[in-house]
């Protein structure tokens with residue numbers, strides 16, 4: 001208890017015991033410590049890790065078992081039409097199957113998806129990857145949007161990847177920018193050449209990106225998905241052992257059912273949805289940064305509640321995002337102090353939280 005009481009919550013300032021975060025502490029005769037951790041959706045997932053590390057450091061403790069409780073995450077897909085979705089319930093999470101090929105060295109794989117195009121998937125994917133990298137993690141970003149690969153532009157990379165390795169076992173080397181290892185068809189295509197690829201070819205390219213790119217060991221791989229919920233997306237989701245998907249929506253699209261269709265696609269292939277991000281949610285006032293509701297914000301959060309999915313935050317329409325595109329650096333790098341920069345950093349914290357909850361639930 002003393003070790004846990006020495007850790008304080010970064011927001012409330014209260015320690016883990018006084019704040020009621022940790023309960024039912026037990027230590028058995030063999031030195032195995034067990035406790036429940038009540039993690040609220042807004043809490044940084046790192047807290048669980050800190051608690052675990054603090055208890056592990058106590059002399060005589062041989063093992064620490066944390067049972068993470070998530071009060072806001074429902075056990076089923078609920079309004080989303082059921083299915084296995086929402087299986088974040090501790091203890092019920094199946095062990096991950098080994099990832100194919102070279103991806104066996106990747107800790108977590110997260111896809112950023114949406115029901116439709118143009119809602120800011122690539123923007124969110126680029127910023128998640130850059131924010132994770134800034135937080136000291138080894139990160140890869142796979143641009144799976146081979147119709148309109150725009151990750152190279154967002155990261156300001158124009159080079160061509162080199163090929164290494166012996167004949168017959170060649171590997172494509174990812175390019176690196178802002179601390180993120182990148183692979184995109186945009187690096188391999190002639191800029192003038194349209195990406196006129198169709199179904200089977202597409203999955204071939206993606207397989208190659210997964211298996212023949214020298215990603216090296218990664219803490220997290222972020223996958224920027226192509227828009228839509230068609231076969232290309234389904235086969236992609238099936239070819240990667242995803243830890244989960246982050247769904248992006250705009251306030252207007254909430255009502256059109258696109259997000260629901262997107263969530264359903266993941267349910268069909270047994271992939272959990274880590275949560276919903278509402279993008280272009282109000283306009284950040286260019287003078288004071290305060291949000292102005294243009295289209296009516298808040299729909300994403302309502303939808304998340306209804307579908308019993310975590311809400312990962314809202315990102316305002318912000319000129320800093322457009323400027324970041326021109327600058328060839330994601331907003332969390334080029335304008336971390338902007339309204340969108342702050343919001344995107346918070347979203348990245350929430351995603352890390354969701355991932356560490358998964359990892360805890362599996363351990």
Ligand SMILES: Nc1ncnc2c1ncn2[C@@H]1O[C@H](COP(=O)(O)OP(=O)(O)OP(=O)(O)O)[C@@H](O)[C@H]1O
Pocket residue numbers: 114116117118119120121122123124145148150226227279280281315316317318319321322325340
């Ligand atoms: N919060 C925001 N503020 C300002 N501009 C934004 C914001 N989010 C996205 N944009 C802009 O909107 C456009 C579409 O964003 P993006 O390319 O990330 O969407 P997408 O969902 O990946 O699109 P696609 O389906 O074509 O892949 C880009 O020009 C981007 O800079």
Ligand SMILES: [Mg+2]
Pocket residue numbers: 121122123145150224225
């Ligand atoms: Mg995109």
